[in-house]
Amino acid sequence: MRCDIPVPHVENPTYGFQLLVKRVFDLFASVLGLALLTPLFLLVAVAIRLESRGPVFFKQPREGLDGGSFTAFKFRSMRIHECDETGINHTRSGDPRITKVGRFLRSTSIDELPQLINVIRGDMSIVGPRPHVPNMMSSNQTYRNLVSYYDYRLAMRPGITGWAQANGYRGDASDPALARARVDHDLAYIQNFSVLLDLRIIAKTVVQEFLRGTGS
Template identity: 45%
Template sequence: MYLMMLLGDIIAISAGFLLASNLHIFHEDNGQGLDQMALLVPLFVPIALLMRAYSPAIMHERWTSIGRATNAFAMSTAVIMLVAFFLKASEGWSRSTFVAGVLLSGLFIAVLRYLFVRHSSALVGGEPYEVVVVYDGVPAPAVSSASCTILVESGEVFNPSRLSPATYDRFAEVIQYADRVVVQCPPERRQIWALTLKGANVQGEVIAPEMTELSPIGVARQDGTPTLIVSRGPLGLKDRIIKRLFDIAVAGSVLFLLAPLLVIVALVIYLQDRGPVFFVQTRVGRSNRLFHILKFRSMYVGRSDAVGSRSASRDDDRITPFGRFIRATSIDEMPQLINVLKGDMSIVGPRPHALGSTAENLLFWHIDERYWHRHAIKPGLTGLAQVRGYRGATHRKSDLVNRLQSDLEYLDKWTIWRDVLILIRTFGVVLHKNAY
């Protein structure tokens, strides 16, 4: 599978530069596209290997697969450009051919990776990983799960407490081709199975159902004692730096470009009733810390809801005529770009909710205990839930659950490219039937 994916990446890069070399809209490049390709491919392969573009994690996760490959390709391109600049070797290059080759190759890599992950099982004739599940002293299910290749009920011949070479040899024969061996047994037998698996030269796992409620994601140690890892920040240091630079670039650029419009909006809000321009409300941010969010005021001064216990409705009498316009066009959210520059918010992330927000007369955190998990990352000006159409009032519990599911999916599968895609899709939902 790795070789097939590597070959696919090489074909994608080659096809991109070959096509760019033969596009008639560019001047004759005298084979420069082929030269550029010959430099890029040998550089891409080791960089892709270092960035784990070929690993078990990418075989079933299409966006992770595409992200790692395109990141490796972007880094390879950057290295080529840097070396060419310092060696002054780019003067004879056709820049149009190079740019076209890079863009086409990146597109082909993404398409081939998407198709590969989607059809990976069929390409290799089934599930590529073999999982042996052993049931010792507990009943085995009648039907094996889709993730289980071999199901074994442990009897006398597989009893690890009978220290016999023949017993261990029989067990070794059963698991000789396994990638994972998972044992389900009573608590008093876990230790002997752990000892058995440690000598089996395989990834051995023992099921502990009582840990399900904790949802551990790993194991660490404190003073020599094993501990269960139940949480960690969704983004590493490198990813946080990339996301922060993206936020600053987008927020700063948009504020600069829209400054005249924002000044006009602020002036109209002030002139309509001489009230404050901004509506300031306390909301929950990253790490469950409270912050003050900024919005253009769209309601009459005396009727603003600082707590947010009442969601805005379609014919809400608290909203001013001009406020109705800026809410419908999402212009009222623009001051949150200041929150982004301050570091309270991000361009893309889970939308921050008012503290008093409810659905079916229940506060959000009373509806789903996972609600607080969404705050492991900065709240966003836009988010995955919003581009999926989950906007407006939360009348039913499902309104909150649908948004929460999207938020948790975003945390689990974050990439900077997904942020870019969500931002682009946001332009299609700025005018939305639920924006009132």
């Protein structure tokens, strides 16, 4: 997929209309998804509480559209006293902070499903650049210092999934090369955005993460 740096002004005459369709789709799919997934949410909530004390949901500040801040929701996958609200301490393979239930939730990306609430609230979209915590780090430096064009990724609402994640760029972000690749994929998505591309990303995410369990 083509990606020029910096992100040019979007000149597609249908861009605004497609953004409107995207928002309508987000609302419809999120409301329907929450309704259909209620039994799963209840089972997950019970499993989390049975394994460890603490709240079912984990809340964390994230950067959204144009750099605005919002609170993102996830199912808690770590023991409450080891949760990191700053997001600075990246999770790694075999991370001992993650519970057994949490490991399953993360491998299937079920832990991200409460963000459907964020979509309804307008904080997020189903597809878009993944929302980072403020001053997101990679290799002991912030993304903004590592990637000079980083803020261009804030031109669209963040997503539950995105082009980077659909292409395997998720999980540990401590490698600077992988961090840059994620940002480049985010910008490629923004430049080439279309409703059809969103549907393609959703399909890839369902196959790779929910069915194959490649999340982390």
